[in-house]
Structure formats: C-alpha cells, structure tokens
Amino acid sequence: MKKQKIKSLVLSSYKNENLDPKVVALIADHLNRQSLKQYIHFLKSEEKKKQIIITSPKALTDTEKEMVMKQFPKKKIMYVLDPSMLGGIRIADQDNVYEMSLKQTFHDIIRHLGKYD
Amino acid sequence: MINNNEIIAQLEKRLNTFSSNPKTENVGRVETNTDGVISASGLTKAFMGEIIAFADGSEGFVLNLDEDIVSIILLTGGKNIKEGDTVKTTGRSLTITASESLLGRVINPIGLPLDGKARITKGKEMPLEKIAAGVVEREPVDTPMKTGIKAIDAMFPIGRGQRELIIGDRGLGKTAVAIDTIINQKQTTKGKKQVICIYVAVGQKQSSVAQVVEKLKEKGATDYTIVVSAGASDPASLQFLAPYAGTAIAEYFLEKGEDVLIVYDDLTKHAWAYRQLSLVLRRPAGREAYPGDIFYLHSRLLERSVKLNKKNGGGSITSLPIIETQADDISAYIPTNVISITDGQIFLKGDLFNSGIRPAIDTGNSVSRVGGAAQTGAMKSVAGKMRLELAQFRELAAFAQFGSELDEATQAQLDRGKRTNELLKQPQYQPLPEAEEVLSIAAVTNGMLDAIPVDEIGKFEQGLYTYVKKHNKKLLEKLGTGEKVKEDTLKEIKKVVDAFKKTFIS
Numbered sequence: 099m100k101k102q103k104i105k106s107l108v109l110s111s112y113k114n115e116n117l118d119p120k121v122v123a124l125i126a127d128h129l130n131r132q133s134l135k136q137y138i139h140f141l142k143s144e145e146k147k148k149q150i151i152i153t154s155p156k157a158l159t160d161t162e163k164e165m166v167m168k169q170f171p172k173k174k175i176m177y178v179l180d181p182s183m184l185g186g187i188r189i190a191d192q193d194n195v196y197e198m199s200l201k202q203t204f205h206d207i208i209r210h211l212g213k214y215d
Numbered sequence: 216m217i218n219n220n221e222i223i224a225q226l227e228k229r230l231n232t233f234s235s236n237p238k239t240e241n242v243g244r245v246e247t248n249t250d251g252v253i254s255a256s257g258l259t260k261a262f263m264g265e266i267i268a269f270a271d272g273s274e275g276f277v278l279n280l281d282e283d284i285v286s287i288i289l290l291t292g293g294k295n296i297k298e299g300d301t302v303k304t305t306g307r308s309l310t311i312t313a314s315e316s317l318l319g320r321v322i323n324p325i326g327l328p329l330d331g332k333a334r335i336t337k338g339k340e341m342p343l344e345k346i347a348a349g350v351v352e353r354e355p356v357d358t359p360m361k362t363g364i365k366a367i368d369a370m371f372p373i374g375r376g377q378r379e380l381i382i383g384d385r386g387l388g389k390t391a392v393a394i395d396t397i398i399n400q401k402q403t404t405k406g407k408k409q410v411i412c413i414y415v416a417v418g419q420k421q422s423s424v425a426q427v428v429e430k431l432k433e434k435g436a437t438d439y440t441i442v443v444s445a446g447a448s449d450p451a452s453l454q455f456l457a458p459y460a461g462t463a464i465a466e467y468f469l470e471k472g473e474d475v476l477i478v479y480d481d482l483t484k485h486a487w488a489y490r491q492l493s494l495v496l497r498r499p500a501g502r503e504a505y506p507g508d509i510f511y512l513h514s515r516l517l518e519r520s521v522k523l524n525k526k527n528g529g530g531s532i533t534s535l536p537i538i539e540t541q542a543d544d545i546s547a548y549i550p551t552n553v554i555s556i557t558d559g560q561i562f563l564k565g566d567l568f569n570s571g572i573r574p575a576i577d578t579g580n581s582v583s584r585v586g587g588a589a590q591t592g593a594m595k596s597v598a599g600k601m602r603l604e605l606a607q608f609r610e611l612a613a614f615a616q617f618g619s620e621l622d623e624a625t626q627a628q629l630d631r632g633k634r635t636n637e638l639l640k641q642p643q644y645q646p647l648p649e650a651e652e653v654l655s656i657a658a659v660t661n662g663m664l665d666a667i668p669v670d671e672i673g674k675f676e677q678g679l680y681t682y683v684k685k686h687n688k689k690l691l692e693k694l695g696t697g698e699k700v701k702e703d704t705l706k707e708i709k710k711v712v713d714a715f716k717k718t719f720i721s
Contacts (some may be wrong), residue, residue, distance in 0.1 A: 101282070143256070143283075190242075193257035195303075198237035206238075 099133040100131040105133075108140040117141075117198040146192055155199075241304040245269075246284065248296050250495040251450060253287040255302050261285050264344060266305045271295045276309055276452075279496050280510025286496050288452040290325060311460050313467035314338030318411070321428055321442040324453050324460035329444060330428075341463035345458060347518040354524040356558075358407065359589045360476060360533045362394060363399030366576045368640040368657050369598035370605075371561055374589025375410075375474050376522025376531040380553055382538045382545060383563030387575050389537045389645045393478040394427060394563065396535065398434045399472060399646035400476060409439055410533075411468050413477040415461035416444040418454050420486030432642060454488035462519050465532045469521070472528035477520070481537035482513060486549045503548050510552050517556050528626020543581070559583035578605050591649065591697035597657040601635065604660070627665075634664050637672040650695035651680050654708060657700060663712045667719075675719055682715040 111122050129137055140203055150173045152158070158177060166175060173191075179190075184201030222442045243257030253275060261267065265277045267285075273293045279286035287302070289425035312335055321330040324343075328334055356374035373379045381389045393414070400410040414431075416424045424444045431437050441464060445457035458479050465475040479485070486509060501507050513536075520534040536557065538550050543565060545554065554560055559582045568575035587595075611629055615621060621629070638659045641647070655676050658664050667675050682692055690707055694700070700708075 104352055139256075156714065162612045193242050195240040195242050202238050 099129070099136075101136065104133060104136050107137060108144055111141065112144075133181045143192075148172070149174050149176060151176045151178055153180045153183065155179070155181050155185060155192070163191055176201040226494060241283065243267075243299055243302045245296060245300040245302060245479045247298065250294075251289050251293070251294070251295060251452070252495050253289065253302070254284045255287060256283055256285075258285045258304060259304065261304050261511060262308075264308045266290075267302050268305050269296055269302050270295065270300045274305075278492065279498075288353045288492060288496075289450065290452055304416065309343040309456065309459075310340040311343060311463050312336065312338040313464045317464060319437040319441075321362045321424075321444060322441060322488060323449070324445050324456040326460075336564040339467055341467050342566055343459040343463050344515075345463070345466065345519065346349070347515070348521045348523060348527070352521075352523055352527045352541075354522055356522050356585045356589050358474075358522075358531070359586075359591055359594075360396075360410070360474075361399055361402075361646075361649060362392070362396040363402070363648070363652075364395055364574060365641055365647060365652050365656065366574060366578070367392070367561060368590075368594060368649070368652055369639075370578060370602045371559060371581050371583035372586035372590040372594065373533065373535075373559075373583060374586045375533050376520060376523075377559070377583070377585050377589070378517050378534045378536065378557040379521045379586070380536050380538060380557040380560040381563070382540060382550060382554070382560050384540055384543060384565050387563040387568045388482055388573060388643070389539070389563055390423075390427065392563075392574055393480060393535050394430060395646045396476065396646060397431065397440055397478065398436050398644060400439060401434070401436055402646075408474050410476050411465075412436070412440040412475045413461045413465055413475065414440060414559045415458050415477065415483060416442065416446070417457045417479065418445070418488060419480065420449050421448070429645065431557050450720065451488040453486065455492055458482070458485055458516050462516060462532070469530040469532055470528065472530045474531045477532060477534045479516075479536040480577065481539050482553055483539045483549055484539075487601070505548060509549070510556075510655055513549075513553055514556050558585045566619060569638070572636060573643070575637075576600060578645070579609065586677075592699035593653045593694055593697050594649065595658075596700045597653055597660055601656065601660055604628075605632060605635060608635070609614065631659075631662065631665065632667075633669050634667070634672055635659050637669050638664070638676060639644045640673060648695065649697065650691040650693075653694045653700065654691070655679070656684065657705065657708050661705060661709070663709055666716070675694050675715075678719055679712065679715050683717070686714075687711050 099142060107125050111117055111125060115163040125137065126134060150170050152175060157179060184200035188195060188199060238507055241258055241260040243255040245255050246255045261280065263277055263280060267275050267277060267287050269294065273289060273291050273296065275289040275293070276286040276560065277285055278288050282606040300709050314335060314337060319327060322328055326335065356376045358375040360373045360375045360377070362368055362373060367373065381392050383389050397412040397414065400412055403409050414427065424442070428442055430439055443457055443464070445453040457538050465477050468475050486505065489509065489512050490505050494504065498506045500607065502654045517534060517536060522531040523529055533625055536553060538553050540547065540550055545562065562577040562580040562585060563575045564577040577597065603698065606630060611625060615629060623694060638655055664672060664675065690711060694703060
C-alpha cells in the first residue's frame, strides 16, 4: 500500500482527536505486515505532534506547570527529570528541541575557548 | 582608544550572550543503517549538504531529502550507529579550514592531517560547494601557465584560468605531466606571481600518493603545494568530496588574488565514487549505471576554475583534471562529458608510449581551445608552424610505410618530422625553462638540427643547453623575456647552434 494511503488511514483513525479503537482494529485487520508497520510508525508520529516533552533538572512547581500549559494549550505535556542539566529547561516539540540550560551554556563556553587553544 | 572598563564591559556582554538565546536543535531518529547510508526520520529542518551529528560523535551529511526520511552519508566513524539512535542537525554545511599553513601539508577532504603533523585549526572556513564566479567577474585567459614540457608549451599552451584535461589509458604518464607542471611552478616567470599548487588524489593507492609527495619534496615543490587525498580505502563519501575540498582551498587563495593550479587525479574515480553513493541512495541509474546528474557533478566543479578581472582581485584557478580511459576510448561516457566541459585536452596514447615517445602526447587529438591567447610571443613565433608540420609528417609517414620512392622535398619533410618528434621527447621530472624550450624549438623548426642524426638529437639538445649557458647566457636571458623572436635573434641562435655543432661532431 502507498504511503499516502496509509497516512490518510491514520487521519481517519481519529475521532474527536482521540483514536477510535474500532476503526484502528478494522484497519489493522486489513493491512499486511509491512503496511501495518508503517501504519504504527505514522500513528506514533501523529501522537508525537500532540505531545510536548519538558525536561528539567528538578520537578517543576505547580505555578511553573501552569505557565507551560498556558503556552501549549492543545498539547499533552510530559515532564522528564534530568539532573545533569544542572539548571534551566529543555522543551521538545516533535523534532524541534529548544534548550536553555546551564549544561548547554558550559558546553558553549568550552567550545568558544577551544577556538583559542 | 578603548579604555580598560570598556574592554571588561565588552567581555561581560559576551559572557551574557552565552545564555541569552536558547539553543534550538532539530532532532531525528535513526531508522536504518545500510551500506554506509543512514536513513533518519524527523530532521524536518535539515537542508541538503547539512552536517548531521550522531550520538556517538560521528558525523555525516545530508544527500537526500525525502518526505519522511533523510538520507545521510557518513563522513567519519559510524560503526556504533544503530536503529533508534538520536541524530541532530548542526546548521553547518560542509566547509574546510583554509589558510597559508596548509602549504606543504597532506590532508584529507575534511581537513584532517594525513602527514602526522598537527591539525590546522586556524583559518577561514571555505564552503565545499559554491556557485562559480559569474561572467562579469571574469576576464579572458591571457597569462601563460608554463608546464615546462616542450610539447605542451609549444603546441597546446595552457593559460591561467584554463581547464585542460589530461586523458589517456593507465600507466601512460598522465600524473607525470601534472606533477611536472607542479614542479615547473618553482621557476617563477619574471613579473608573474608564484603559482600555488593543489594536488587532489581521488581513489588513488596510498603508495602512489606517498610517491608523489616524496617526489614533490625531493624537487622542493612542497613549499607551494598542498595535497588533498582521499585514498582507495577511504569511504566513497570522502572520495566524492575531495575535488570540492581542493577547490575550496584554491578559492581561499583566489580571494587573496593568487594564481592557483589544481590537479584532479582523477575524475574517473571521482565519478565512480559518486555512482556508488547514488546507487546506495537508490537514485535512478542511467547510462553505465551513473546517476542522471553525473554531468553536473563535473561541470559545477570545473566551472569554478576562473580568471578573475582586476576589480575582483585578478586571481585565477587553473585546473588539470585527469581522466583514465579504457583502450584509448575517448568516446566513453565520462571522457566525453569532461572533454566537453574543459577548454582542451592532452591525449596520451599507448602506442606512442610503447614506441618510446614520452610524454606520449597524441598531437592529432590534443587541443588547447583558449591557451593560444596566453602563449608568449617568443613561443608563438617559433612554434607556430610546428603543429602543422607534425600533422603533415604523420600523414607522409603513413604513406612512406608502403615503401614507395620519395622525392627530395618529401624525404626532407620526413627527416625534419623525425627530428621534431625526437626533440619533443622529454624525461620525467625535468621541466624546462621557457628560454631553453624556445631555443630548441627554434633550432628544430628552422632546420638547424637537420644535419644531426635522429638518435643523437637528445644528446645534442642537452649539450646545447650547457654550451649556451656557458658561452651565451645573454641569448637565454633574451629568449626568457617572452618577446617575439626576431630575425636577428634567430641568426644569433643559428650562430650558437652552428658553433656547438662543430664541438659536438668533433
């Protein structure tokens, strides 16, 4: 089956922005192994579009979480802890990652100083 | 004058900028790793030719952008890359650090040293891919690029900014012609700038490259030469990038108004490397399995050879691409492509090589389309009729094979042709200064060597140079100025040749 067809099947698997289990099961029954693999892959990337991953060195406070939710009202937000960041925040929206952390600042300083070795 | 407080304030401002902007990354996920091609999903903001960084520190560059998948060709490492690994864009396109410290060095196409010396970190980042200079920035080729090889300088002169193809079967001395040209650049012509040379080895055996480097060292040519090498054991991606890396370095010197000579040894292997990459990228294969854009691969490279006008610095890039043929077939796909792109070709032939004519230049099939304008007056005045005479000689020699009796004039023409052919023989790694070239060519084309036996011509020529250097240095100086050889100078040459003839025969 062509990619475009599978992509349109993915879009029709949703009902009110949620996956319809009956439709998904029906589609899965009619796909061969290769197409099913692609169908799952596209479903995952579709799910990723609705998701935001926030990584921070320590848990965010309720006020901070509220601020984040205001920024991304239609997205499902996942919180991840990464103490190695030392300070700051990393926001991952699909394949775009915005990072403003102490770890990254140190990396920048090291790279900058490396030029003058 | 900036005071101390201002300097400190500037430093503080700089420190703040380290964290003022969030770092934006575009990430992806490795889907497959087959034949050195990494397919990654995500990376929606990647651009063609962008460098992609892998989790294990290795790097690659984008060669295909599909709807959901980006194909990346590895530049370094990559043994540990597996499905599911994170990859990220770097925002950088392929560049090489160029500076004067590259002179005398041997590097690979990404600037890593191959000569065991320190890595060059300081310099200007030059893009590997660049659109060639436009029409308004250029000027016609008018300055000679002397090869020091009599046959080439006399009949197929090369000008600065020209692209002259060296083509022939394997083992006929294509690299030797290019190396001789590099060695000859040591002799700086009066009033002309020193030419910087770049030798790009693509898919060559490491031993061959080592031999070339050793020869350049021995002849003292390393001071103005850079060697860029992607050997036969290097990945196809590096072999594909090598000519572009060499050209990027050449452009660094071009921007400074310098004259650069670049040798691509050879573009056949470059085309093979690109074919390999294209096939593993599953691009549609065309004639001889080469991809559709194989012509553009070489045309965009050679178009970067240029002679800039004074307003743009007046520098130049002269290129000597090399193509290896199979059984003298110049009508194959890649040879015809490169012949049509370049401004002429020097065709080396197997049967000439085997009959002892070295360099084995086939004067009938070789041509220089723009170099004539760059030939010096001296060379033009003595070598003008040489090509025609040689063509007539070849035709007569073919008829003479049938053993028919020949009249005196025809026999004389045949004898002159034999001597001219003999004179054009030249040992490897011994390029000649223009004065000596003009002297011997003037002598043969004006019949001054007609009395010398054919097999003594080489010996006579060597003796003549020594004799003139000892007894009439002024004549050599006069011939070296490049000015047209007038009647009185010809008389002087005849006088010297006749005087030497007496000592030579006795």
